[in-house]
Amino acid sequence: TEFISANDLASLLDVSVNEIISVCMSLGMFVSINQRLDAEAITIIADEFGYEVEFTKTDEEESEVEEVDSPEDLEPRAPIVTIMGHVDHGKTSLLDYIRSSKVTSGEAGGITQHIGAYDVKTDNGEKIAFLDTPGHEAFTAMRARGAKITDVAIIVIAADDSIMPQTKEAINHAQVAGVPMIFAINKVDKPNANPNKIKEELANMNLLVEEWGGKYQSQEISAKTGQGIDELLEKVLLEAEILELTANPNRNAVGTVVEASLDKGRGYVSTVMVQAGTLKIGDIMLAGQHYGRVKAMFDHTGKKVKEAEPSTPVQVLGLSGAPQAGDILKVYDTEREAREIANSREQINREQSMRTKKHITLDEIGRRL
Ligand code: GDP
Numbered sequence: 389t390e391f392i393s394a395n396d397l398a399s400l401l402d403v404s405v406n407e408i409i410s411v412c413m414s415l416g417m418f419v420s421i422n423q424r425l426d427a428e429a430i431t432i433i434a435d436e437f438g439y440e441v442e443f444t445k446t447d448e449e450e451s452e453v454e455e456v457d458s459p460e461d462l463e464p465r466a467p468i469v470t471i472m473g474h475v476d477h478g479k480t481s482l483l484d485y486i487r488s489s490k491v492t493s494g495e496a497g498g499i500t501q502h503i504g505a506y507d508v509k510t511d512n513g514e515k516i517a518f519l520d521t522p523g524h525e526a527f528t529a530m531r532a533r534g535a536k537i538t539d540v541a542i543i544v545i546a547a548d549d550s551i552m553p554q555t556k557e558a559i560n561h562a563q564v565a566g567v568p569m570i571f572a573i574n575k576v577d578k579p580n581a582n583p584n585k586i587k588e589e590l591a592n593m594n595l596l597v598e599e600w601g602g603k604y605q606s607q608e609i610s611a612k613t614g615q616g617i618d619e620l621l622e623k624v625l626l627e628a629e630i631l632e633l634t635a636n637p638n639r640n641a642v643g644t645v646v647e648a649s650l651d652k653g654r655g656y657v658s659t660v661m662v663q664a665g666t667l668k669i670g671d672i673m674l675a676g677q678h679y680g681r682v683k684a685m686f687d688h689t690g691k692k693v694k695e696a697e698p699s700t701p702v703q704v705l706g707l708s709g710a711p712q713a714g715d716i717l718k719v720y721d722t723e724r725e726a727r728e729i730a731n732s733r734e735q736i737n738r739e740q741s742m743r744t745k746k747h748i749t750l751d752e753i754g755r756r757l
């Protein structure tokens with residue numbers, strides 16, 4: 389396989405492309421500026437400039453979240469939603485309102501925990517999972533690590549304010565990620581709310597809402613009174629329907645770590661959004677450089693569960709440490725497999741932190757281009 393061009397390699401090594409070409413010539417290789425180089429050539433050239441190249445797989449390649457399943461194994465799954473928007477426009481209020489109004493009463497006495505994600509059932513029984521980590525910081529941090537766990541983005545905009553810098557950033561992030569957006573125009577209960585002004589500002593950004601003949605769904609809501617929130621969830625489901633979200637529930641589970649911590653009484657606790665397969669008690673799992681058997685699982689209400697299907701967030705006990713948000717969690721058939729990968733990742737991490745020689749990874753190359 390060829391990776392990058394002589395030109396791109398030059399900018400990575402911070403030298404001119406002419407230097408690259410002349411080094412190649414001195415080594416008996418004739419390359420042109422835009423010629424793509426294979427691993428061997430990259431290694432030799434980089435070495436000439438004092439770099440050591442390490443070829444790593446990106447998280448994405450490694451994750452196999454999108455492992456190819458045959459179509460007959462695929463079943464519909466619930467959408468996973470992230471709420472983004474400017475500070476104080478109502479992200480937390482909206483997440484809280486949805487969580488408290490849609491979590492079926494009776495579940496563990498209604499005591500909900502903040503575990504970084506939750507899922508709800510709408511009035512007509514359809515499921516939606518929410519990442520309860522408002523702000524695009526979490527979204528971008530996870531995406532930078534190769535995690536793709538958002539199907540639909542709700543962009544909250546306060547109707548008594550304007551499109552603000554972080555609103556624009558959130559829109560940008562969703563667009564770059566290719567995630568469909570729904571605009572939730574919030575605080576319409578306020579006397580000075582002016583939702584039309586927001587729609588106008590969106591139109592000025594080339595984001596025309598549906599009722600004005602555009603393609604973007606929007607909903608006027610109040611995270612305080614609950615007005616419009618059922619309709620907003622309906623629109624999320626509509627968007628999800630168009631996306632035809634599916635996963636194979638009958639294979640080893642794959643998911644993404646949303647958050648993880650050390651709990652004094654329970655050991656390492658990780659919140660995982662299962663994305664494919666079904667995670668079960670006793671499964672051998674690996675996330676980052678940590679592995680172990682699933683000892684116990686809890687939903688966001690604190691209720692014990694025995695398994696978690698695609699698009700379900702669960703708290704998982706049993707990993708040997710705390711993985712990072714955005715790490716892929718995968719189930720393996722044998723403990724030996726999981727241990728070997730964990731050990732080699734640990735070794736790579738150790739070497740990387742000890743290495744003094746300048747070095748680049750192909751993962752990095754992929755990110756910088
Ligand atoms: P975040 O920074 O985006 O998470 O915003 P918050 O959810 O913390 O909300 C910021 C402030 O706006 C808080 O004081 C909320 O009580 C208030 N707020 C949020 N949504 C509404 C709403 O729909 N109506 C009114 N009147 N106030 C709201």
Ligand code: MG
Nearest residue numbers: 479480481522
């Ligand atoms: Mg908040």
